[in-house]
Amino acid sequence: QQQQQQQQQQQAARQQPNRQPPPNRNQQNQQRQPPQQHQPPATPAMAPPTNGGGAASMPPPKDMRPKTEDVTATKGNDFEDYFLKRELLMGIFEAGFERPSPIQEESIPIALAGRDILARAKNGTGKTAAFVIPVLEKADSSKAAIQAMILVPTRELALQTSQVCKDLGKHLGFEVMTSTGGSSLKDDILRLYNTVHLLIGTPGRLLDLAQKGVANMSDCKMICMDEADKLLSPEFQPLIEQLIAFMPADRQILLFSATFPVKVKSFKDKLMKKPYEINLMEELTLKGVTQYYAFVEERQKVHCLNTLFAKLQINQSIIFCNSTNRVELLAKKITELGYSCFYIHAKMLQQHRNRVFHDFRNGACRNLVSSDLFTRGIDIPSVNVVINFDFPKSGETYLHRIGRSGRLGPPGPP
Template sequence: MGIYEKGFERPSPIQEESIPIALTGRDILARAKNGTGKTASFCIPVLEKIDQDNNLIQAVIIVPTRELALQTSQVCKELGKHLKIQVMVTTGGTSLKDDIMRLYQPVHLLVGTPGRILDLTKKGVCVLKDCSVFVMDEADKLLSQEFQPSVEHLISFLPQNRQILMFLATFPVTVKDFKDRFLKNPYIINLMDEPTLKGITQFCAFVEERQKIHCLNTLFSKMLQDHRNRVFHDFRNGACRNLVCTYLFTRGIDIQAVNVVINFDFPKNAETYLHRVGRSGRFGHLGLAVNLITYEDRLNLYRIEQELGTEIKQIQPHIDQAIYCQ
């Protein structure tokens, strides 16, 4: 009834792939974009597995931000509206005392950020010995240096027969390492369009750090104002043609009109380079990548060429528009 009242008529591809497998108790590693119904993919099987007559924490969902924790717990409450399942949300920056008091009441499902849940667990008020399902949403972010130690410490409090469900968009080395150490024969789901360098001509220009601005000025006659939301909206709609951005836009910005990418600061790893320069699901599109390379970048340049099996040539005085404009 909760699913029906939420307006879900049929499962999305990620829900169709993951829900039946999750219900069997098998570990899952699933890659899917945001906005594809990912949250319900784990909330539905988690709610289904909980015994509402057993007043213990039976499932934990960890996420990297407070906003996502509140959003996820709300989805759980809406889907479980007709069940007697007690959902609690806990994140850093809120009253620890209130959370401790709440844990003296029945809690079946705990949603929160890793640091706060670990804090409550170490204090002995959050008991995870009966927690059989452990969900990691945006797991690639949860396995960054900021969160990974807390996540692994938290897993040490779970029973041996726990089930781990990981949902993520990218697959960095940290995820592979974690999967190999903590997941048992996981079912792999991949619904991502992999970025590709096909059709992209790549150049590098060897410069000194202080020359970079001058190089950029020879490519552009003016810089953009930094009203992020409006600029990005205008850019996406084609009202302006140039976008200057920081690491905030490392990945996932897949816009049809982009055919030139300039790496002012060269990425440190192959995955970031691929997401910035590559194109996903757009065969036949041409593109141009220009990389400003300093002496310190030279080893990264060589390593990224090797890892991606590509060639980044030295830039030419004149670039034929036919290689990146159709």
């Protein structure tokens, strides 16, 4: 009987599969849980997407709306008609330019002829290329000297203008330098020991470099002033007059702006030589910009803004306030409402301002709250809505603010 029992036990053991010891309960939990992915910290730009905010991570859609007469009512000229350098034409066409806009048609041949220019045209009609193209055509890349200066009132506009010069002149071999207050003076001085052909910046910094003898202006025969009405304000005009004194007598001065107050006349009479005047301002605002106003009390403004975000089809929007404190407070409110939002103003660190400008331009965020720092010359084509949260302090400020919408023709409500 014992032998039979042993045989039965051996037979049962052969029939049973190998059993593993029961796993630890903690090991079971670890096996069941999928691997955790790293979640970045929430920021205002990552607020939930809505009609007004849009998906913050997605770039705004390309603007396919038709262009208006502000840029299409031309004489029918082509860029080839101006006998530009082949390399410059390549850069122009690669940048997406097809035919010159009205302000470019009027100013390019006159500037190439060497005349001083006083040009008034609406914001967003191609003024930057209207003076950059003549500068690139007349400069000589084989000559190791500063040959042209472009003055602008803000650091952001200097960076944007510099990029236009680099894009249009990418096949010409020019060295373009940007110098503004807030950047390292030491780095700028070291940079000027190397070849620089085109110098772009704010008046105070460029005058400082000229007075130190670092920026040699003896071969600089062209000076272009973008947003000239701001540059000829009491804040800047004395600096510009001192800067022009470093240039040769046979210099050429180009002034471009959407508005020209009375103070421009004194500058013109004092420093310009029979300037050719261009005025394309039959109307003050772009034809593609539709304007609305809402009469609301201060406490109702945020509610009204929330309604606009819900109702409007926004690619990107800029919302203007009159003070830096209100800029930050409003940006916080907009984020709390659930819309993606950045803010920018003059009291921010330059590095932070550059980052916000770059990210907003690349579509990282749909809405930007700004002080009047952003009213002049900034070109972000996908901005189709501009909101004046605070009433602008002057008519000129209003024109420059709403000029951020409808750039180069496509319509957009402010």
